[in-house]
Amino acid sequence: MTVQTVHFSRGIPPREAIPSTAIAGLTSAVLTAEPDRVFQYAPIGRHTGDQELREQLGKFHSVDPDRVFVTNGSLQALDLLAAHLLRDASEPQVLVEAPTYDRAVQIFRRHGARVSGVPLRHDGLDLDVLRERLRTEVPAFLYVIPDFQNPSGVTTGEDKRRELVRLSAEYGFTILEDIPYRELRFSGTAPTPLGDLAASADGARVLTIGSLSKVLSPGLRVGYVIGPPGTPHALAVLAESIYLSPAPLLQVVAARALADGLVRQNLERIRQLFQPRHDAAVEAVRQTFGDIHLCIPDGGYYVSVHLPIRTDEEAFLAAARNEGLALTRGSAFYPVDSAPPPGTAFLRLPFQALDPEEFAEGVRRLAAAAEQAV
Template sequence: MIAFTRGVPATEAFPVEALGECAASALAKYSSQILQYGSFRGFGPLREFIAAGHGLQPDQVLLSQGALQIVDFVARSLIAPGTTVLVEQPSYDRVIKVLRRAGATVVGVPLQEDGMDLTACEDLIREHHPLMTYVVSDFQNPSGTTMSEAKRRAFAALAEQYGMLVLEDLPYRRLRYTGDDISTIQSMIPDRTIELTSFSKLLSPGLRVGVALGPQQYMDRLGKTAQDTYITPALLPQATVFEFIDRGLLPAQIEKLHNLYRPRLSRLLTTLDAEMADLGTWARPEGGFFVGVTLNKSVKAETLIAKGLEKGIQLTNGRDFFADGRGDTFVRLPFCALTTEEIDEGVRTLAQVVSSL
C-alpha cells in the first residue's frame, strides 16, 4: 500500500545518533532546569536564540508541543464564538478543525499559483470583518504553492488597512530545494503577525518542539493559555534541539534533507507530467512536502478513496482542506516519505484510478 496521506518526514532523515548525543549533553548541562518545572514559555536558551534571529525579546517567543498546539492556544486565547477567520482555500485541514472547535466561522479565500486571490480576499474582509487570516506562505500545505513577494506585500498592506491579525505558518520554509527565499509576512508587518514554525520537519516530529513569535501583547495571552494548560512544556526535547543548534549541526542536517527530498519532488513532478497531464492541474513547488492536484473531471472523494484502496494507494479526503467543503476533486500528494519508485507507481496508479472514474 502506497500512502499518499500523511505529510511525514522520511525516517532515514532523522539524525538519530546526533540527537542521542545532544539529549545526553543537555541532561548533563541543564538537568536542574529541564527536569524541574520551568517557564511556561519554554527553554530559555532556545527562546533567546530564536528571538535574536528575529530582532525580538525572548519573552516574545513561545515554545510548545508542536505548532498545532499553538494554533489551539491562539484559538482559545483570541477567538470568541462567531469570530471570522480567513484561511487559504485549500488550507491545512487540522487548523480548520481547531478553529471551528473554538467556535470560529472559517471562510476560505481562493488560492492561485502565486498565493491567495487578493481581490477576493479584500472582498471577504469587507464582508466578514475577520479577526485574522491563517496563511502558509511557503510551500503551502496542501497545495505546495508559495505566495509571491508582490502578493505578500499587498496582503500585508491589506492587513494594515483593515486592522487584521495574520497567523503565518512556516513549517517548510527551510526546505527550499531550488530558487530563492522570499521575505516573510512577519518581517513586513511584525506588529500584526504571529509567526509559527517547528522543528518537526527539520529534526523529528516526535520531539514536539513548536515555536511561535510575535507582538508581546499576543504572546502574553498565548503564554497564559499555555501556562494554564500544562504549567510548563516538555523541556528535555527543547534543550536537545538547542544543543543540536549550538553544536552547529543544523546547517548540515538541512542540506541532508535537501539532498534527500529534492529528487523525490523532481520525480513526482516528472511523473505527474507524464501520467496525468490530461487529468488535472497542479503547482510546481520549489520545496516543501506536498504537491496538490486538482482533477479536471467531477468525482466524489469517497469514490476516489475507495477505488484507490482497491488498487493499492491511500488518499486523503480532499474536502477536509476546503472551508466550504468543495474539495472532492482535490488530491494532496505528500512525497517526502516515499521512494522514487513508490512515487512512480503511486502516480501511475492514481492516473489509472482517475481515468477509470
C-alpha cells in the same frame, strides 16, 4: 498476490531526515550535565520557554528572543493563538486558504470561529475574492501557510505578500503565518516573510508560527510563536492554565541542537535528500496527467493536483483503495463553504518519503483509479 500499498497520506519526515543518533548524543550530554533541572518542573509565572532555546530561535529567525514563545508543537501554538485572538472577538470570523491544513480548521472551529475559505491560486490567495470579503466583514484573523503550503505546495508570491500586509493594516485584522516548511527550499529565491514586511507597515499585525518538526525532529514536540511584545506573556498565561509547564528536557535538547549547528547541517542534508524526490514527483505527474499541478513547488513536501474524475469523491477513493493507494480525502482540506472545482478530486501527494519509482507507481495507480471510478 498482495499489492504493496503506496502511501500518499501523511506528510511526515522519513527516518533518514531525522538525525536521531546526533540528537541522542546531545540528549545524553544534557542528562549528564544537568539532570536535576531537566527532570523538574519548568518555572511558572509567565514562563515563555527555555531561555537558551528562545535565544537560539531568535538567532535562527533574526528576531528579539523576547518575542518568542515556545510550545509543545505547532498545533498547540495554533490552539493557544485561536483562544487568544477569538476570546474577545465581536465577530469570530476566520478566513483561511482553500484548500488549507485541515487540523487548523478543526482548532479554529473548536474555539467558536466561523471558518471561511478564500480560493488559493498558483501564487497565493485570490486577492480579488479576499478584498470583496473584507468589504462586508473583517475577520478576527487570516490564517495562511505562505511557503510550500500544506496541502497544495503553493508559495505566496512577493507582491501578494505585500498586499496582504497592506490589507492587514487597512482593515485591522491579524495574519497568522504558519511556516513549518519555509526552510525546505530546493530552488528559487525566497519571498520576504510576512512578519518582516509587517515590521515596516504601520498598523499591520502578523504572528508567525514555527516548528522544528520538519527540520530536526517531530518527536521533540517543539513549536513556537513569534509575535509583538506582550504576546508571549499573554500566551504563557493561557498555557499555564492548561498544562502548567512544558517539558524542559525536550526544550534544552532542541536548544543545544540549534546552538551546535545540527539544525542547519540537517537542513542541508534534507534538501539534498528531498530535491531529487521533488523533481521526480513533478515529472511523474506531468508525464501522466499533463499540467494539472496547482503549482510546481520549489520546496516543501507536496505536489497537489485537481484530478478530473467522472464520479464523486467517494467512488474515486474506493477505486484508489482497490488500486493499493492510501490517500487523504481531498475535500477535508476545504472549509465547509468551499470545495474543489466541479468534476475534480483534490489530491495532496507527499513526495518526501517516497523514492522516485514508488511515487511514479503511485501516480500510475491514480490514473487507473480515475479511469475505473464510475
